[in-house]
Amino acid sequence: MQLTDAQYTLEHMQAFAMFNYLQLDPWYQDSVLFVDRQARVLSLTVTLDTALGKPKEVFRFGPESDPCSERLCPSISLSSATSAVLSDGGGRLQLLRTGKRGDGCQTKWEVLFSERLGDPFTILHSVSHVQAGVHAVEVLLLRVQKDPQETTGSGFCVFLEWVTVSGAAGQGPEKKMEVRKRRVLRGKSVPHYAAVEPQGRGLMVASEKPFVFTHVDGRPVEQPEPEPMEVEKADPLYFWQQTADDITLSLRLPEGVAREDVSFRLTADTLSVGVGGFPPLLEGQLYGSVDPEASAWIIKNNKSLEVTLQKLSEGPMWPELVLGNRRGEFVMSDEQAALIHDRLTHLTSEDLNGGADGEKPPCNSQELEDCDGFPEDGFSLTRFDGETLRPTQVVNLDGHQYLFTVDVDPTQMPCLCLRHDVDALVWQPRPDRPEDMWEHIATFNALGYVQASKQDKKFATCAPDFSYAALGECLRRAFIYRQPSPVETVLFNRKQGRQVGEVAKQQVASLDSDKPILGFRASNERLFILTSSNLFVLKVNNN
Structure with a gap:
């Protein structure tokens, strides 16, 4: 066009x-x-x-x-x-x-x-x-x-x-x-994202500026008196940090709570923390398994519960503590942030053989800071009721860059992929669960960081089974990022000396065409790329 x-x-x-x-x-x-x-x-x-x-x-x-x-x-x-x-x-x-x-x-x-x-x-x-x-x-x-x-x-x-x-x-x-x-x-x-619920009972819109209903069947909609809208951005209930070996959790407690008032239950896969006869403050399935015998908790300063969880498997970092619970905030140490930056810098090079020459750095750190930025202008995700036309839920997404939309299950609403720190997280809308309307269903490690350097990026998507993500440029090139998979040989991290069990892969496909890329879609096994003269089908998964 x-x-x-x-x-x-x-x-x-x-x-x-x-x-x-x-x-x-x-x-x-x-x-x-x-x-x-x-x-x-x-x-x-x-x-x-x-x-x-x-x-x-x-x-x-x-x-x-x-x-x-x-x-x-x-x-x-x-x-x-x-x-x-x-x-x-x-x-x-x-x-x-x-x-x-x-x-x-x-x-x-x-x-x-x-x-x-x-x-x-x-x-x-x-x-x-x-x-x-x-x-x-x-x-x-x-x-x-x-x-x-x-x-x-x-x-x-x-x-x-x-x-x-x-x-x-x-x-x-x-x-x-x-x-x-x-x-x-x-x-x-x-809008970055806009979709109707499966039964037509509501509408969800993610945009930098708010939307309002103005007309129904040609008749103006009476606008309500402006009032401050409550945004789903509650203070964190708990903070947590992690290393390759353990996890430290700090949970806020009501004032005056004694040790005997705390209800604490821990198994290898679940955690429950409560006070007295009240519902648990934090309860659910842990992202990974822990060793209950090597874990402990104490009350600190009479106002917080500090829990140390010993990971059962050393090495893998957890993207979340309790599955589906978003009331906590992950706190990354300065050492961890520096280590992640050092590990991922080579992936941001536009040179296909970046870093081959030790005297020539693969990228410029100042340029990375420029392209790594994204606007923070009231980005929010809103759910509108189909009958009242009023917002029922509003989630503040400031600081979470929109990446792409993908259809995972045709019976459900399209999924929304957002950047969270260096990762890309896929969220599935669940309109039938008002108390937990957006479910985290997949994570692409480091994709949020890597995609920021692709200045010619035009399209982004992922496979419905989340086996890989793909970025398409305006011309010729497509980048494929596979999820971490077990390695068949013994591999060690040179700096830490630890054995690496899984490795993610990046692949680059160069099309035999000088025409602009007009269409870009991914299935579980294939990547489809459309130009003005050809439709390219790339086989990605051979299993």
Whole structure:
């Protein structure tokens, strides 16, 4: 897509210039789809490791009946295993019955609904579900438009439109699909993440600036009186440090608590700490195993409980203390921070053979500090209720850089990957668990640190089974980061003299093409890379 002169604003660049033209089918991971220059939706399914068939046409956009001078890229969203949602880039939304996809099935798609919904948009997300016995599709659209109320900057604002399309009740299985509800949100920054909950009961948005609902079915929404919003940023309940051998935990206690008032239970895999007959302050499964006999606790200064846990396996560092518990804060010592920096510096070199010459450093530390920074401008993750349109949960993400979004389970919402210190953590939204709505499900060690040096990075993603992560540049190169795996030979750390049991790997793939990379998706076994003339399929996992 070529942006017009009026579209060269920061909002347009963020929303459309980095558009991913390639769509991976989460129900059939060896299938990808894209729209070519002839307005055809092409599907390619990998059936053999050594042989790839040609992409097959499954749908073609009709003659352009809606004139539009500022068209956007056509976009595809697969709302279920047998349905899809399309945008022609000119403001028309189409719902289609795809039938079974993948496994060589290339049936023509059937149009169930087609309607122009105003100015051009791209589709961010869609879900299909049954509502009161009627098939409904929730679609989330993105627009960047001039706003008369915006008198500063470029005058453009970002709009999200949540559209519900469903069949009329009582008309049988082939009921006519039509728009049932349209809700518009307004914001001043392009969202990093936006998705509808599986049953259409809510909406989640992660953005640098807040979004608010402005219209429902064309009618303005009455804005509530401004009031301070409570943000989920409670003071840490405990602090913890770790070495390769042990863990030290400091837990705040109510004043006046005596030793006999403390309820402490520790097994090899679980920990429970409480006071008197009250619910435990900290309880759950430990990230790793410990030796209860070699562990101990004391009350320090009559206000905190200090626990020393002896790790059962020496060496591996824990990314969290108690699985799923986010009330604590990890405190890294200066020595540990310096050691991590020393270990990872060579990975940030743009030279494929960085550090081969001892007299030539692989990178410049000052440059690393510059590219390692990221904005801290009110970045937050908000969950909106679908009925009241009010925020129900807000999580402050300041200091946690957004990295990418990935579909892990097609029955769940897309996952959000954020940088936490040097690592990249993947979070799975759980809208059915209001008390613990975002679950940490995977960690990519050091990826947050390494990706900051890739100044030409355009795309980032990971395999749905988290076996590897991948970064794609604007031209030619893709970087693959494999999760740590056991080594077959004996390997020792030269500085510490300790045996290393697992090693992570970085691989670089250079494409035989000088065309810009337009699409970038990863399945468990393959990395798909789309250019204007070729679709490259890289076999990553051979097991």
